[in-house]
Amino acid sequence: MIIKQIYTNCLSEASYIISSGNEAVLIDPLREPFKYINYAKKNNLKIKYILETHFHADFVSGHLELSKLTKSKIIFGPNAKTNFDFVKLNDNDEIKFGGVKIKLLHTPGHTMESSCYLLFDKNNKQHSIFTGDTLFINSVGRPDLAVSSNFSLKQLASMLYDSIKNKILPLNDDIIIYPAHGAGSTCGKNISNKTFDTLKNQKIKNFALNLSISKDEFIKIVTKDISAQPKYFIKNVKLNKSNNISKISEITKKPFNLSIDRFKKEKKSGALVLDVRHQKNFIEGHILGSIFIGLNGRFAPWVGQILKNPKTKILLICNNENKKEALIRLSRVGFDNVVGFLDGGLEEWQNCGEEISLINQISAKELLSKKNNSFNSIIDVREKDEYNFSKINDAKNLPLSCIYDNYKMLDKKKQYIIHCQAGYRSVIAISILKKLGYKKLTDLDQGYLGFNKINLMSP
Incomplete structure (x- = not known):
């Protein structure tokens, strides 16, 4: 049995490939399918299941395209409702692949469908748990994403407490916790930069796993100073429930180089100019009215925070070698509406006598x-x-x-x-x-x- 953690720094997101024999399952995959399919081909693996811990808000998942390409089944826990076919597992239901099994533990609180996946080894011993956004290293998931007329913030925090106390705390101390996010994610507060740990260690370091913490204390901690929910979160959840997520291959083919005249026309009609070069380049010269969010930083989360609406028409200022990367990283948070790139970049803009601005x-x-x-x-x-x-x-x-x-x-x-x-x-x-x-x-x-x-x- 092999566990492969694929960590994406920009999103502070961890997805997983678990293999046993010649079969594998994916947990919380990102939108682009290449890395998972290439790993499976390289290791002669058949992807049998795609497991989602919940409907992700901070990124667009790759479950639909991966399911079509690999003919694998998509799995969610209780309360999940979608516009596509999937297998719904109930609390304590199990799936098998290779010589091992995974049990679903329903852990509502972060969202109502949130679930953890408990992995057993070939000897039927608890090995590890994939906690999604329910439990992070040294922290827990934010309990405000599913607030509605049916559930208040405190009610969801109370559910999160019960989920951790009743489903995770009783597990064996030596199991390994594999969360969906690390430090920097907006899905929780004060998350560790470690991306896995044992339950035993987390009982010492994570307030949520402290046996002496009361429900009232827990609720007070997790509901205090929650940062504002980014506007794009709601739209990403809807997209992850839908059946019309565009393929990455379609997104990377569509945009094209725009002449200066066409670029100016699109800009005048309301398209946003997004400059993704390094901040040093932007400081030295940029198009007046353009927004800087560089690929060298936490690009995708800031795109979501700043641009807010995934339907925003985008004009890109980008180095030639980074064009595909920019499109993929925009797509991770659902921003697919790229009109095109400025042909020749800022250098051509300057050569044609167009105005530039400095900082x-x-x-x-x-x-x-x-x-x-x-x-x-x-x-x-x-x-x-x-x-x-x-x-x-x-x-x-x-x-x-x-x-x-x-x-x-x-x-x-x-x-x-x-x-x-x-x-x-x-x-x-x-x-x-x-x-x-x-x-x-x-x-x-x-x-x-x-x-x-x-x-x-x-x-």
């Missing part, structure tokens, strides 16, 4: 040396917990994730220095603010990390 930068050393600088304020676009942990004196917090809700706190007549942790999110924020009409903006080079390093060295 001013200031180094930490320069900032510290200015005794009476002309900047009215320093704006920290990191998340609230980062800001509260450590910050530049007098900096105001305007988290990037909430920028559209709070940007009016800024005065267009004043000058601002914008910073994040290392210089990626601040450029996203500046691109948004510039598009909203703010002009007196300066980026702090290397962000808080660079500032803190210079500050500590100062006498």
